[in-house]
Amino acid sequence: MGVVRQLRQISADDAGVDIAFRADVHAGLSQRQKAIPARWFYDATGSALFEDITALPEYYPTRSETDLLTRHAAEMAAAIGPHRAVVELGSGSSTKTPLLLEAIDPAAYVPVDISGDFLRDSAQALADRFPALAIYPVEADFTQRVDLPREICPLPKLGFFPGSTIGNMVARTAIDLLRNWRAALGDGSLMLIGVDRIKDIALLERAYDDPAGVTAAFNLNLLERINRELGGTIPVENFSHRAIWNDVHARIEMHLVAACAMDFTVDGRSYTMAKGETIHSENSHKYGPRDANLLLRAGGWTPIATWDDADPGFALILAEA
Numbered sequence: 196m197g198v199v200r201q202l203r204q205i206s207a208d209d210a211g212v213d214i215a216f217r218a219d220v221h222a223g224l225s226q227r228q229k230a231i232p233a234r235w236f237y238d239a240t241g242s243a244l245f246e247d248i249t250a251l252p253e254y255y256p257t258r259s260e261t262d263l264l265t266r267h268a269a270e271m272a273a274a275i276g277p278h279r280a281v282v283e284l285g286s287g288s289s290t291k292t293p294l295l296l297e298a299i300d301p302a303a304y305v306p307v308d309i310s311g312d313f314l315r316d317s318a319q320a321l322a323d324r325f326p327a328l329a330i331y332p333v334e335a336d337f338t339q340r341v342d343l344p345r346e347i348c349p350l351p352k353l354g355f356f357p358g359s360t361i362g363n364m365v366a367r368t369a370i371d372l373l374r375n376w377r378a379a380l381g382d383g384s385l386m387l388i389g390v391d392r393i394k395d396i397a398l399l400e401r402a403y404d405d406p407a408g409v410t411a412a413f414n415l416n417l418l419e420r421i422n423r424e425l426g427g428t429i430p431v432e433n434f435s436h437r438a439i440w441n442d443v444h445a446r447i448e449m450h451l452v453a454a455c456a457m458d459f460t461v462d463g464r465s466y467t468m469a470k471g472e473t474i475h476s477e478n479s480h481k482y483g484p485r486d487a488n489l490l491l492r493a494g495g496w497t498p499i500a501t502w503d504d505a506d507p508g509f510a511l512i513l514a515e516a
């Protein structure tokens with residue numbers, strides 16, 4: 196039956212999220228290079244803005260990955276096999292998921308996302324589309340320990356981690372996450388993961404700094420969110436969006452740049468920024484073929500197949516536990 200099982204509140208109860216957000220913002224604004232973890236982009240507004248980003252002509256990853264899933268669905272299905280429980284990490288609006296579910300005929304689908312409203316809506320849409328599929332949405336931060344629904348215990352698992360979300364993490368965090376999910380999904384499991392390739396710098400920078408300003412709005416929404424949810428007094432109009440390639444780390448960095456010197460408070464605590472100082476708001480790491488395979492191996496997964504979109508470069512890698 197296409198029933199969406201009751202939403203399981205795991206670690207993402209509102210009070211817990213609020214405390215974690217507050218703690219990350221205070222810790223991040225107190226560092227010499229101010230920095231806030233990228234996962235806090237995704238409130239309802241941020242999640243909607245990210246959906247808009249995925250439709251931008253400059254933002255190729257979503258299109259490339261969707262093309263890969265469409266073109267190679269049969270090969271992927273042959274490599275994965277039917278009747279697995281698909282566990283999607285950071286499912287968001289689950290737009291690519293139907294392509295995968297259609298191809299592999301899974302026994303269950305477990306979307307895990309920190310944004311509860313988005314999760315509920317997209318789970319419901321999938322339930323309508325796949326009436327025979329058991330769906331167990333889990334509202335949780337997939338970088339933390341997640342309790343999977345008991346019902347999927349006996350099934351072999353497929354972790355689905357699309358969109359190059361792994362790119363948000365520095366290597367040691369990415370490896371920890373892969374190892375934790377290796378343990379959680381268990382022996383015999385598979386992982387299908389999307390990774391963005393290293394490519395022409397101008398093309399990369401344009402993907403993260405579009406002329407329509409959608410990515411800028413997405414970045415600036417983080418400051419609005421701090422004002423909304425944490426009682427901040429940040430003068431958002433004094434900040435601008437910057438996206439630059441960091442060649443040493445092979446990553447796009449997003450920053451919020453202070454246009455002038457300013458003071459503001461969050462939660463009653465005061466912060467000062469100098470003109471030109473930045474808040475580092477996101478890393479988006481890119482991986483060559485060897486880098487990606489090394490990352491997976493270090494995380495306890497053995498790559499067994501790669502589907503590459505050459506132009507612009509993006510890959511879906513299937514790995515086994």
Ligand code: AVJ
Binds near residue numbers: 248359363410477478
């Ligand atoms: C959702 C993390 C994959 O890094 O490309 C898009 C987020 N940030 N534009 C990415 C994002 C700016 C995106 N991920």
